[in-house]
Amino acid sequence: MNALADPIARQLEDAARAARAAAGQLARAGRPAKDQALLAAASAIRARQEAILAANAADLEAAPGLTAAFRDRLVLNPARIEAMAKGLEEVAALPDPVGRVLAEWTRPNGLVFRRVAQPLGVVGMIYESRPNVTADAAALCLKAGSAVLLRGGTEGARSSAAIHACMAEGLRAADLPEAAVQIAPTQDRAFVGAMLRAAGLIDLIIPRGGKGLVTRVMEEARVPVLAHAEGLCHTYIHARADHGMARRLLANAKMRRTGVCGATETLLIDAAIAPELLPLLVEDLAALGCSFKADERARSILPALPVATEADFATEWLDSILSIKVVDGVESALAHIRRYGSEHTEAIVTEDAEVAAAFLNGLDSAVGMWNASTQFCDGGEFGFGAEIGIATGRLHARGPVALEQLCTYRYHVIGTGQTRA
Amino acid sequence: MNALADPIARQLEDAARAARAAAGQLARAGRPAKDQALLAAASAIRARQEAILAANAADLEAAPGLTAAFRDRLVLNPARIEAMAKGLEEVAALPDPVGRVLAEWTRPNGLVFRRVAQPLGVVGMIYESRPNVTADAAALCLKAGSAVLLRGGTEGARSSAAIHACMAEGLRAADLPEAAVQIAPTQDRAFVGAMLRAAGLIDLIIPRGGKGLVTRVMEEARVPVLAHAEGLCHTYIHARADHGMARRLLANAKMRRTGVCGATETLLIDAAIAPELLPLLVEDLAALGCSFKADERARSILPALPVATEADFATEWLDSILSIKVVDGVESALAHIRRYGSEHTEAIVTEDAEVAAAFLNGLDSAVGMWNASTQFCDGGEFGFGAEIGIATGRLHARGPVALEQLCTYRYHVIGTGQTRA
Incomplete structure (x- = not known):
């Protein structure tokens, strides 16, 4: 990608680099700060209910030709907004997946090996019209210590922006970097393509929507993808x-x-x-x-x-x-x-x-x-709390993708001066 | 990929489909059959030492302009052949990674959840001049229950073929499908490209070689890759x-x-x-x-x-x-x-x-x-037995990639007639 020649690619690169820096801070943030951000965002969603509903009404008005099913996915009401806020609180109540010691053993030479759960880094979320995905995905990525770049459907852009403002308020309240949760700076469809090509800038793409969207993402992405195209x-x-x-x-x-x-x-x-x-x-x-x-x-x-x-x-x-x-x-x-x-x-x-x-x-x-x-x-029925999707690929995670699956791991090797023969 | 229009792609597709079918049999094969194949292959490598050395001599003769370092990587001698045979026996002695219950829990409704280690499916191995990679990679993939498609460097093609013949003998001895371990049917470089594009046919690509090879694989692959481009x-x-x-x-x-x-x-x-x-x-x-x-x-x-x-x-x-x-x-x-x-x-x-x-x-x-x-x-120092490489990506596995990392998982959910409310 030649960022200089392509303004969309440059926007993506700027967003992703800011996300990477924020991810570093988030990875080192403890559970209290992350939970504080989630709870403050939940409060903000309740406090800004009218603004979110107004943004949603504007979205609906701007797209009069929607099918009933599409409209139902897009529309917000006080019950749905309360469900979003509750969802953030539920994620706050889940255990911190970062830092869990997944395995530990000692070798005959005395070296102690620990496999420790770590944040993935920068997640790209590409989804369609459900505005609640903005809050749900942001919450799960934040709790898992990763920054997230959210690119929702154009029809729900105003609703997503209003919800994103609440997430940003939560991050500020917890003194965490706002760049940890970003929405795409443009609705240009080329931005999705730039995200899919952003190997090294984005660590994982999660698409959420119909088979058409997911299949396109799977086929075009140069970044690893966790998804399922269909559930037959x-x-x-x-x-x-x-x-x-x-x-x-x-x-x-x-x-x-x-x-x-x-x-x-x-x-x-x-x-x-x-x-x-x-x-x-x-x-x-x-x-x-x-x-x-x-x-x-x-x-x-x-x-x-x-x-x-x-x-x-x-x-x-x-x-x-x-x-x-x-x-x-x-x-x-x-x-x-x-x-x-x-x-x-x-x-x-x-x-x-x-x-x-x-x-x-x-x-x-x-x-x-x-x-x-x-x-x-x-994911809920599996006991994972909220899920961000279901994966049918064979690498990294299969089945429900929740907090644990949003982590990678790292080894800590603890010695007392051992050298290798 | 339009296989009909491209004979190389068709060769890849035929090989990968045969590998997929063999992987199915391998996944259901128990440890005894897999170990029997490895031990029989080790015996075959010892028995065919002269043939392997002759093939290696032909490889060396066909490429007179090699640097000393390249030549050292390519050359086989009785000690190196014995080390290959021993390597196969060591993999046979390792525990079976397939079927391990990685986690198990019961939900309030009585559903029992088990996360069970499973073979990945079809692995593509792309490597340079070390002929021993043919035996090492085949052994680890076989033990992990996956089929493998091996594409080694052209300079070592005769050596690899001679070693592959021993692996095939081992598979036959254990009544396992020969297609579980295949070498590329052509030395055409386009075959590597076809492997890299074979999403859905190959589940994982592992490159092994210099930075140039690994970087090319990482940049071009549409199939997930486990690798490290460098170790700085x-x-x-x-x-x-x-x-x-x-x-x-x-x-x-x-x-x-x-x-x-x-x-x-x-x-x-x-x-x-x-x-x-x-x-x-x-x-x-x-x-x-x-x-x-x-x-x-x-x-x-x-x-x-x-x-x-x-x-x-x-x-x-x-x-x-x-x-x-x-x-x-x-x-x-x-x-x-x-x-x-x-x-x-x-x-x-x-x-x-x-x-x-x-x-x-x-x-x-x-x-x-x-x-x-x-x-x-x-991997050996970590206590994993043999390793197939080191991964620095963030998805699936990091650090040494050995038998456990060559597996995926699947959930078994055991009920007594539960329905979802």
Whole structure:
């Protein structure tokens, strides 16, 4: 990147260098200062509620052609603003992830080795229209001791700026550098590109939004990315499943919320139990408003079901639609998941511990579940407190990305004058 | 990458897909099979010593213009071949990193969460002329349950092929897929580029070689990379150092081996002790054949020392040369390290525990040492067994990369029918 020739790249570089310097101060700040900043920011969000709502109203007015779903993601109200403030307080209450001794051992020569959790440095956050991501991401990065550069969707720019002002107030109150939490200085789309190319300036990019955004980020980024492009999750009902449990789990995994990445998109069911159980499962889900795409073997049991194409099994519906395939045991289920899955979350329902182990050990996915709903794939449900996203890559962190996953580590080696032979 | 239009890309894709399938089998293979393959490969290396030496002789003959250093890296002899075989046996003796339960907890709803170590998948290894890397990297990846695609330097291609044949023999003996350890099907340099672009096909690239190779890999790769471009390591002698210890440590850190990445390149010494101690340090090192580049304050003590330029402090000498700078305490030392260092390994020599803590906590480097030689930055010295390299990035792994660092993790969530509210 030739910063001199490209004003956007220069803006990025200036922001990132300020973030790097702030990250150094943040890394050495103790828990009290970080928590103080978070609590002061929460107070500021409550105190500035009217200003935030006004900014949000201006955002909504400036973009009249929005779909209802987009508008719902963008709109703020007093309840959502209070939830943001509470979210900051919850992050303040979480333990400090920095400085944890992850491992410690002593070598025969007396050298003591400690692996110690450390802040990542500078995080780049690229997201769409939900203004609350501004507060949530800032809080998690701050608590993890990293500076963050936030680039939210243009439609929510005024809302994000109003929320960012509260974060800045919190940082000032705790005598921490304001550059630790920055919003992009421009809404020019080229700034996103500059962030993605900023290897060495930004340590990690986290995209949050639809598949289009995440895929673009993954494909273009020269900076490491933690993300998932999609959550094409499977629930596999094994021949020795408890039928009542299978019905409850599938209904929850598919229909509790259909738009979340941990929602089940495809049911795999063993041929041995399909004739008896599948009609009940379909009846349960149909009553909840679900429709279906079924393979030929499923349609031989329930001929009224629409046909599933190859493409359907590769589709993350994020809707009240379930793909159904009849399989012949755990290896057949695993083969389907490896072919069509997104390495996100898969569940098996069975009373057979050996089969469950074969399933869990045979997966490549970030999360494998046994007799549980795939919708439990969430940092809060894992006990991590808030999460910043879910990762399906294989490096650094998989599954929910929360405070611990926002850290790296460093070794401390403590000697008494040892030299190497 | 349009594989159909590009025969090199197609070769890479075929190799990587075969590797992916083999990785699946390897991931589910138990420790006995993996160890059997390693031991059988060690036997094959001993049995085929003559063939390996002949291949090596052909490599040397085909490249008559080599420098002495290059030739030394490329040449094999019976001792080096025996060391390779022993290396494979040592990896076989290490514990299996796959399947370790890294963390386990239970949530209030009864869900049990386990974080379990898993193989990464497909590793790409890009290296220069040392033929032993073929055996070492193959052994570590195999033991870690990942397939590996090896692309060594053209000059050592015959040697690598002969060693690879032994690895293949080991895999066959253990009934494991030969595609788990592959050498590049072509010496075309475009194959390296294809590897670097193979996001989704290769999960991790590890480069091993000079700074030029590593920097190219880091700059061009679209696949995650674990590496260090350089090891510009510092030893900081604090005002309250034990002088005898400081002399022993610096001599070892600089001169034990000057060509390794953990060798100290720059001495930082506190102004308070420099007049007394610096002449002794210089005398010690000069007696070992070291020369010097000194800042003005050091030259005010020892005027005969050559002047250090700004560029000298940014140079990884990998030679019997030491840059010297006089500093004013720990913050001054840290500021120099942050400006010129490579985030690899730095050491402090002091009897003051508080100062040592400030130094260790103030670093951004992968490894910080207190009263120990920087040359201990090595997987074997850390107790990891063999290492495949040293990483200075901030994601996934830092410091020595050994079996544990070659793994990712996955969550197993075990329920009794829990649904999410």
